[in-house]
Amino acid sequence: MTIVKRIAALCFLMLILLHANAQKSMGDLKGNFQRSNNVFRFLTTNGETRIEFCTDDVFRVRTSWDGRFEANEPWMVVKYNWAPVNVTAADKGTAIQLSTAKLSVRINKTPFSIDVYTSGGKLLSAEKNVAEGGSSKQEDTITTTKSLDASEHFFGFGERMDFLDQRSKKLRLNVGRGKGLPHVIGAYNVNEANYSPVPFFMSTKGYGIFFHNSFATTWDMGFSTPGQYSFSADGGEMDYYFMYGSSFPVILDRYTDITGKSPLLPEFALGLHVGTYAGGTWGHEALTSDTYVLALARKFRELGIPVDILHLDSVWRIFGKNGGKGATSFEWRETFKNPRLMFDSLYKMNYKMVGMHIRPRFDNGNTLQLLDTAREKGYVYPEPGNKGEFVNFFDSTSVNWWWNHGVMRIASQGAMFLKTDEGSAFGGLANESEKTGPTDEKARKLHNVFPIAYAKAPYEKFRDFNGIRGMNLTREGYAGIQRYPYIFAGDWPSEWQYFEPVIKAGLNIGVSGVGNWAHCMGGFEHKADPELYIRWCQFGLMSPVAHLFGMDHPDYKEPWRYGDTILHIFKKFDALRYRLTPYLYAASREMHDTGMPLMRALVLHYQNDERVYNITDQYMLGPSLMVCPVTVKGAQTRTVYLPEGEWVNFWTGSRHKGKQYLHVVTPIDEMPMFVKAGAILPMQPAMLYHGESAVDTLTLQVYDGSSGTCKMYQDDGKSLDYQKGGFAFTSVQLLKEKNTTKITVNKPSGDFEVPPTQYALRFYTTVKPVKITINGKALTDTEWRYDTTKQLLTVENAGDNSREINILVQ
Structure with missing residues (x-):
């Protein structure tokens, strides 16, 4: 072969390879479509797309280039079976139009692409006029590209610490801490923080997209090309849900219909949560003990600091022979002389739940050989050479064995929940070792949903074992983690530069459908200066879950370590949180019903x-x-x-x-x-712990305005009866007409029997009242008072919940 022929052959081969690796669109529509109930099937020159209508404002798009579609998975999505949707189909020449009561979906024939309009004709989303718009595939990477409106903004994507509005940004979503050296970037690189990414966003144009794919994803929201955005995955199927909504709350409701609503926590979980290393963190393990835990718990009580939940972090257990700090042996450190007595004593001090920190790997201890036995029985996630260490949380038999032979050793002694740490280590770099676990293609597909399976197992097991609502505290998550049931923001140091990014994390995870969220108030590690500590704690005590925990030895993060002034301020905000319990509990119920987070x-x-x-x-x-x-x-x-x-x-x-x-x-x-004018904040008496005394008086803190409503929510606070109708609402309305403000407190309505409750009124109004009437009876001057400085009307006895109350303020 001459050199010219060789060059020609090489060029031909390169062209073939380039063509094979080129981005492959869906091509053009072939023929018409096939319909089966809510599913419309479209064959194209390069593949197949299926559009399934879930409701009249939500549809699912699935695209395949080889005609194969994956089975439905159980980790991200909880609902696949939808009621019939009334959809009309019409051939418009250049497009097929699918119409519901709320949407008009236009399937362009050449090239195949999808545009979405409201039923009234407003364009929500377009692909046709975008270069290489629609779905495409290049090797294993699948991509969908859509047009970007000039005024469009995007919110969501999970627990981000960089920005709130993600327009013009490029994001990589893959569970992990970030890359690099600890304390330089590593876990503390706010741009790479990925503890709980969620492949979902909401657009200000009135729609949301949930990318139903567990591989690592990339979102280019107008960063690279003006006028368009794209989302892609490293593997798997192009599978996304499109949801229309007149507002973000409506879209959140639709998204959480698909991935699951947040359950109600026990009501006492609205109180303070405290974590402890039991006396000594890394390098100081010998200082840990059960006596330290009891002394710590007593000190909170003696100092009058309200608290309800306690968890023991890493060093309660011995570090095993294989995984060290990064695995769980389920054997107590020898400094814990009597764990059962410790638990019993904590519960006698009215701590409601005590939990334990674990990691997802099995380990061998001094007496228990859990790792060896789990490998022999096949209860670890398989890795080459039978080196598996991770509990196979994807397999129910493995979960049952882990529970019966590991977790039950501490549950039977008194532990009531777990802190499931380091879910990112499955297929990723672990905190305390260089191990990454399985890294094959199947593991890469499961990497992002492993934290869900990891949190689900103890949440459900402890729920059944305890006989009350489940609890589990976890660090990592993905779409659907809101079901199991709360996460914390990870290990951010006690430095001012990380304070506001943690607030961003809470805002972003909230607009991504996860409402039960916590953070280590005061920062996790490094010694906080007192000002930073109390400013962070003020925020923490007004967060969805108030979580106090840190590791800097020997100072840790208890408020008395920062001086009397700081202790006094901490107690002030902690007491306020407990007084706000009725308000927070009502918001929790709203979150359970609609997906609206507590922190918004x-x-x-x-x-x-x-x-x-x-x-x-x-x-x-x-x-x-x-x-x-x-x-x-x-x-x-x-x-x-x-x-x-x-x-x-x-x-x-x-x-x-x-x-x-x-x-x-x-x-x-x-x-x-x-506070919004017109708002009504129901408040209870201050308490040192939930249930310290009966809530026989509720204060209605009302802020004058043209109108306002409040729905107080009550149930037994612990059981799952709320899922079967065992609850009651009490509606309160404010309405202003000319010179009279009417406040109506309705009787409780619902199947739950609300105990007798007295009401007090605190009414903030700029105009001093001249007359107060309750159910037609005018109050005497001694039965109400008005503070002109605070502009506050107080009525100590404003009636009770045995009948409807009508209060007229004139």
């Missing part, structure tokens, strides 16, 4: 106000209370943005018009908080 980025309520798109240091806690943490060291003031409406300063009662920036003073013992 302002964009969830004020989607049409672009000023809130990048506010990452303010949020709504529940529907009515705006929290504004102070994140700058030494700050004596800060600027807050008040959205539309009217707002009342929680501490002073002063009123301010919305749609303005307000400069407020920030004394160290206050964190700026504002």
Whole structure:
């Protein structure tokens, strides 16, 4: 063969390879379509796309280039069977139009692409006019590209610490801590933090997309090419849900219909959670003991610090022979002389639940050879050469063995939940070792859903064993983790630079469907300066789950270690949290019903106000209370943005018009908080722990406005009866007409028998009342009082829940 022929042959071979590796679109539609109930099947020149209508405003798109479709998985999605949807199909010449009561989906024939309109004709999403729009495949990578509207903004993507609005950003979603050297970037690189990514976003155009794929994904939201965005996965199937909604709360409701709603935690879980290394963290394990745990628990009680839940972190157990710190032996460290007595004593001190930290690998201990036995019986996730170490949480038989032979050793002594740490180590770098576990293609597919399986197992096992609502604290997650049931933000140091990014994490995970969220208030490691500590704790005590835990030996993060002033402020906010329990519990029920998180980025309520798109240091806690943490060291003031409406300063009662920036003073013992005018905050008496005394009086803290509503929620606080109708709501309404404000408190409604309850009224109003009437009876001057400085009307006896109450303030 001549050199010219060789070059020609080589060029031909290169062209073949380039063609084989080229991006392959779906081509053109072949023929018409086939329909089976809600599913429409479209064959194209390069593959097949199926569109399944779930409801009249949600549909699923699945694309295959080889005609094969994967079986439905159980980890991310909980609902695959949908009721029939009324869909009409029409051939419009260049497109097939599928129409429901709310959507019109246009299937363009050449090239095959999908455009989505509302039933009224508003364009929501387009592919046709985008270069290489629609779905495509290159080797194992699958991609969908859509047009990007000039005014479109994106929110979601999981527990991000970089930005709130992700327009013009590029994101990589894959469970992990980030890459690099510890304390330089590593776990502390906020741009790479990926503890709990969620492949879901909401657009301000009125739709959301959930990419139903467990491989690592990349989202280019207008970063590379103006006018378009794309999402791709390293493998698997192009499978996504498109959901239309008039507002973000509607879209969140649709998304959590697919991936599951958050369960209700036990009501006492709204109280303070405290973690401890039992006396000595890494390198100081010999200092741990059961006596330290009991002394710590007693000190919280003696100092009058409200707390309900305690967990023992890593060093309660011996480090095993194979995995060391990174695995679980389920053998107590010898310094714990009597664990059963420790648990019994903690529960006698009215701690409601005590939990234990674990990691997902089996290990051999001094007397238990769990790893060896699990390998022999096939209860580890298989790795080459029978070197598997991870509990196979994808297999129910393995989970049962892990529970019976591992977890039950501590559950039978008194442990009631687990902290399932390091779910990212399955197929990723572990914290305390260089191990990565399985890394084959199947493991890469399971890597992101492993944290879900890992949290699901103890959540359900302990729920059944304890006979009450389940609890599990976990660090990592993915789509669907909200079901099992709360996560924390990971190991962020006690430094000012990480404080606001942690707040961003809470905002982003909330707009991604995960509402039960915590963080290590005060920071996890390094010694915090007292100001940072208390500012972080103020935020933590007004977070969805209040979690106090840190590892810096010997200071840790208990409030008395930072001086009397800090202790006093901590107790002030802790007591306020316990008083707000009825308000927080009602918001928890709303989250369970609708997917709305407790901690809400302002964009969830004020989607049409672009000023809130990048506010990452303010949020709504529940529907009515705006929290504004102070994140700058030494700050004596800060600027807050008040959205539309009217707002009342929680501490002073002063009123301010919305749609303005307000400069407020920030004394160290206050964190700026504002309440919506018209809001009604139900509050209970202060307590040292949940159930310390009966809640026989509720204070209705009402903020004058044109109108307002509140739905108090009550159940037994512990059982699963709420899933079967065992609950009650009490509606409260405020309505202002001319010079009279009417406050109506309805009788409780529902199957749960609400105990007799007295009401007190705290009514913030700028106008001093002249007459108060309750159910037609005028109160005497001694039965109410008005504080002109605080602009506060107080009525100590405003009736009880045995009948409807109508209060007229004139």
